[in-house]
Amino acid sequence: MQIAARPATGGTILDITGDIDLAHSPTVRKALLLEIREKKTPKVFLNLEKVRYIDSSGIASLVEGLKASRDQGSRLILYGLSKSVREVMELSRLQKIFEIHESEAQALGS
Amino acid sequence: MRGERLEKNCGKLAGARGNRPGLLLKLELESNPEALCLVRATIERAAEVLEFPEADTRAIVRSVDEALANVIRHAYGGKAGLPIEVRCNRVLAKSNRAGARGLEILLEDEGDPQKPSEFKGRRLDEVRPGGLGLHFIRQSMDVVEFSRKKGKNQLRLVKYRSPAEQLPGSQGE
Numbered sequence: 001m002q003i004a005a006r007p008a009t010g011g012t013i014l015d016i017t018g019d020i021d022l023a024h025s026p027t028v029r030k031a032l033l034l035e036i037r038e039k040k041t042p043k044v045f046l047n048l049e050k051v052r053y054i055d056s057s058g059i060a061s062l063v064e065g066l067k068a069s070r071d072q073g074s075r076l077i078l079y080g081l082s083k084s085v086r087e088v089m090e091l092s093r094l095q096k097i098f099e100i101h102e103s104e105a106q107a108l109g110s
Numbered sequence: 111m112r113g114e115r116l117e118k119n120c121g122k123l124a125g126a127r128g129n130r131p132g133l134l135l136k137l138e139l140e141s142n143p144e145a146l147c148l149v150r151a152t153i154e155r156a157a158e159v160l161e162f163p164e165a166d167t168r169a170i171v172r173s174v175d176e177a178l179a180n181v182i183r184h185a186y187g188g189k190a191g192l193p194i195e196v197r198c199n200r201v202l203a204k205s206n207r208a209g210a211r212g213l214e215i216l217l218e219d220e221g222d223p224q225k226p227s228e229f230k231g232r233r234l235d236e237v238r239p240g241g242l243g244l245h246f247i248r249q250s251m252d253v254v255e256f257s258r259k260k261g262k263n264q265l266r267l268v269k270y271r272s273p274a275e276q277l278p279g280s281q282g283e
Contacts, residue, residue: 019147019150021143021146021147021150021175021179022143022146022179022182022183023143023144023146023147053150053171053175055172055175055176055179055243056176056179056242056243056245056246057179057243059242060242083168084168087165087168088172088246091242091245091246091249092242092245
């Protein structure tokens, strides 16, 4: 799994490529908390277009990022969810808790 | 060519010759999170070969992955290099689903005894990290049974294909 950061309007986009599972969710958590808590980025966009699989530990990392962003008064915005990732969000009943958009253009315009 | 041969051989598993209940595959791995992606790929292919629909295939893969993650985290306390066995069997349902074909997955580890009565997923209306893995498994599989046998934890997972998806000619026990 790889994470690359790039600047975006009002924030940073984190492009994730690969599976977010037990082996890699700590890396996602670290990258999210770096942006949210340390860099205090007002909007963190998580590009999940190239994420084929996420497990419960990955979801836990996203929830932790969401809580940190709420504490900071910033926003965590997800987009490009695959069918598999969307399914896991629905199973967790978190699809309405997170701010989720279909595409990068929609996410950036939100 | 190699891919075609593989397809042909795998096709036999799903075809008439392969309808009998029995062992499909056995994996021996170590409690290393990096191994999970290999198991997911293998289980996905096995479910596809048995002609499970895509959504069911994803559900089976998710359940096995979450179960293995639980073994690594809880039974083995995060220690790497400890043994886990995964066996996949083709099964036929007996009781109210008589004749339904399914995939049984048995996971065994030698970790600390687990107490199923103490397994608690989090309430879904709570927004907090953790506690979701078992919920995913229970939501996804038809049978989820924990046991302790000969000093090993065993988890038995079964997913049946719905009757509409059965191939003609399949028979129950």
